[in-house]
Amino acid sequence: MLTVDKGVKYLQSAGAKITATRIAILKSLENRRDHPSAERIFMELKLSYPSLSIATVYSTASLLARGSLIRILSIDEKKVYYDPNMEPHGHFMCRQCKLVFDVPFHFDITAAADASEEIASVEDAEVFYYGLCVRCAPPR
Ligand SMILES: [Zn+2]
Ligand SMILES: [Zn+2]
Numbered sequence: 001m002l003t004v005d006k007g008v009k010y011l012q013s014a015g016a017k018i019t020a021t022r023i024a025i026l027k028s029l030e031n032r033r034d035h036p037s038a039e040r041i042f043m044e045l046k047l048s049y050p051s052l053s054i055a056t057v058y059s060t061a062s063l064l065a066r067g068s069l070i071r072i073l074s075i076d077e078k079k080v081y082y083d084p085n086m087e088p089h090g091h092f093m094c095r096q097c098k099l100v101f102d103v104p105f106h107f108d109i110t111a112a113a114d115a116s117e118e119i120a121s122v123e124d125a126e127v128f129y130y131g132l133c134v135r136c137a138p139p140r
Helices: 004-013 020-029 038-046 054-066 111-115
Strands: 071-073 081-083 090-094 100-103 128-131
Touching: 004 020, 004 054, 020 038, 020 054, 038 054, 054 071
Parallel strands: 090 128
Antiparallel strands: 071 081, 090 100
């Protein structure tokens, strides 16, 4: 799980400058369960950090993803969503409100290595589900 400490250490090792805005981005991603988009994080922080640009959110997040500290979900073609939970799990996106929820995996991702001679080992997997959440679905 991403912590501000781990994030700062990793960013330093990657040669990134540790700025107040980068620490604010780390804080807002730490323990986050709602898969915020880059835009969402930018909106939440820009009042307190007027110098923050959305480019900094994108670049900080891609560094963190390169260090396997967060996932960048490509569940939507228009936006990227961030997830500090690195345990293998799937994601459900409501096609109406665009909220993203965790879905537990019910299968062993390493089994893919047994199923194909091309695969030596499996480290991670992404599974995306699409549909309607309980709040958006018409009453039954
Ligand atoms: Zn919904
Ligand atoms: Zn997740």
